[in-house]
Amino acid sequence: MFTLVLHTHLPWLAHHGRWPVGEEWLYQSWSAAYLPLLRVLRTLAAENRRNLVTLGMTPVVAAQLDDPYSLEGMHHWLANWQLRAVEARTQVASPSRRGTAAPDTACTPEALRTFGIHEYAEADRALDDFATLWRHGGSPVLRELIDAETVELLGGPLAHPFQPLLHPRLREFALREGLADARHRFGRSPAGIWAPECAYAPGMELGYAAAGVGHFMVDGPSLHGDTALGRPVGDTDVVAFGRDLQVSYRVWSPKSGYPGHAAYRDFHTYDHVTGLKPARVTGRNVPSEDKAPYDPERADRAVDSHVADFVDIVRRRLISESERIGRPAHVVAAFDTELFGHWWYEGPIWLERVLRALPEAGVRIGTLADAAAQGFVGQSVELPPSSWGSGKDWQVWAGEQVADLVTLNTEVVDTALTTVDKALEQNSTPGATVPRDFVADQIVRETLLTVSSDWPFMVSKDSAADYARYRAHLHAHATREIADALASGRREAAERLATGWNRADGLFGALDARRLPRP
Known part of the structure; x- marks a missing residue:
């Protein structure tokens, strides 16, 4: 059996900047992937x-994807994309263009006019899809696919924390609330999760079992590369499925992955007048200003070639792994969803053709839930501390580069838990239900945004590191100033602060601090 796993994740970006990092990242991923x-x-x-x-x-x-502000922003972004395509297809030689593009390259007026026609059609289609299916949120669109059993949904903890470094009380709360959030949106609780960053620490399987999680993802090295079967972890029935790196890296390898092919659209090359990406990769060492114009027909031929290659790789891997273990094997290829369309423009086309071609080649496709139900599970295993980051350990999220963020997270979580515990205790009356506390809820919400795994990842990878540090400290500041006001008895001030921060960070409306595990 072959399983394709896609991990869809971005940090909370609404109300937190636009360009070059912020809402633009959300809208690009939404439209392109x-x-x-x-x-x-x-x-x-x-x-x-x-x-x-x-x-x-x-x-x-x-x-x-369900937030009214983000939905409105996305609609404006799509309309702007269409306008930029109009600008491209009406390009003429002008002083602003003179001398900026060499002949036969992607940013000449002639090439942009051709590209603009193609891009306008894409934007028009996206606008039509959005207006028809998405204007009331992404959950109804996805729920239809879940109900049709076309996809298996994996959930995860609220705000994507790096769980091994998280206080056990907040770890348990984030996971249970994350599963409940999925149940609210999609009408069912996920049977499995994508553990953020595939991060694992010994004992986490016990928390998964208690929360009703039946399976989760780890990276291949966590299973010493033996990913042909899922493995129950420890003394539980919770199954860890490992990503097959040999198959996964065939697609997404910095050196030899498909998206780097010369025919595919180049992610990094912009036309700085229209903001569009009109070039093909052309060559790995070709400067952006010398890139050739994008040619959809050339790219389409490359897609077919890479579909055939991937199907062959999967078949050969399944055969070899089955022979090695003496029983039918299971291969899992796992990727970030944003690879398909955002980073690799042709990715969705490739994906559709692969999902058609694999069964035609005799390869059975199934979900992780199918694999567990149909017995693609081996002997239990003790997993090491691990992740899918550099070194397959915790260094990206706990290394020297981000030691200050680790300290910040610990301090903020301790402050939040102490303050919320006292507030709920003060509001309790013997024999009565503790009333919900909007201020306590916002403290927990800001704390979860502070400990998002995205911020240390971006710092360690030097990818918009300044923005990442700003966001981590911003949410830490929000947590502290609300908590300080509440702890010092200034309830009205705490309510005003919580209301103000909630305007920007009002996600997870069902979050209820009363459900925090007791100390």
Whole structure:
């Protein structure tokens, strides 16, 4: 059996900047990856194809796809994209263009006019999809695919924390609330989760079992590369499935992965007048200003070639692994969802063709839940501390580069738990239900945003590191100033502060601090 797992995640971006990092990141991923990917899955679902993809959807992404502010912003962004395409297809030689683009390159007026026609059609289609299916949120669109059993939903903890470093009380709360959030949006609790960053610490399987999680993802090295079967962890029935790196890296390898092919659209090359990406990769060492114009027909031929290659790789891997273990094997390829369309423009087309070609080649496709139910599970295993980051350990989230953020997280969590515990205790009356506390809820909400795994990842990878540090300290400041006001008896001030921060950080409306595990 072959399983494709997609992990959909971005941090909370609404109300927190626009360009170059902020809401633009959300809208680019939404338009380039989420819209076309769900279009592909809807097409396959209409053909009665079932159990095709295991789709991880983090609560923080689901919240943004349902958020009225983000929905309005996305509609404006799509309309602006269409306007930029109009600008491209009406390009003429002008002083602003003179001398900026060499002949036969992607940013000449002639090449941009051709590209603008193609891009306008794409934007028009996206606008139509959005207006028809998405204007009331992403949950109804995804729920239809879940109900049709085309996808298996994986959930996760609220705000995507790096769980091994998280206080046990907040870890338990974030996971249970994350599963409840999925139940509210999609009508069912996920049977499995994508553990944020595939991060694991010994004993976490006990928390998974208590929360009703039946399976989760780890990276291949966590199982010493033996990923042909899922493995129950410790003394539990919770199964860890490992990503097969040999198959996964065939697609997403910095040195040899498909998206770097010369025919595909280049992610990094912009036309700085229209803001569009009109070039093809051309060559790994070709400067942006010398990139050739994008050619959809050339790219389409490359897609077919890479579909055939991937199907061959999967078949050979399944055969070799089955021979090695003496029973039918299971291969899991896992990727960030945003690869398909955002980072790799042709990714959704490739994905649709792969999902058609694999069964035609005799490869059975199933979800992680299918694999568990159909016995693709081996002997139990003791997992080491691990992740899918550099070194496959915790260094990206706990290394020297981010030691200050680790300290910040610990301090903020301690402050939040202490303050919330006291507030709930003061509001309790013997024999009566403790009333919900909006201020305590916002303290917990800001704390969860502070400990998002995105911030140390971005710092360690030097990817918008300043923005990441700003966001971590911003949410830490919000937590502290609300908690300080509440702890010092200034209840009205705490309520005003909580209300103000909630305008920007009002996600997870069902979050209830009363459900925090007791100390």
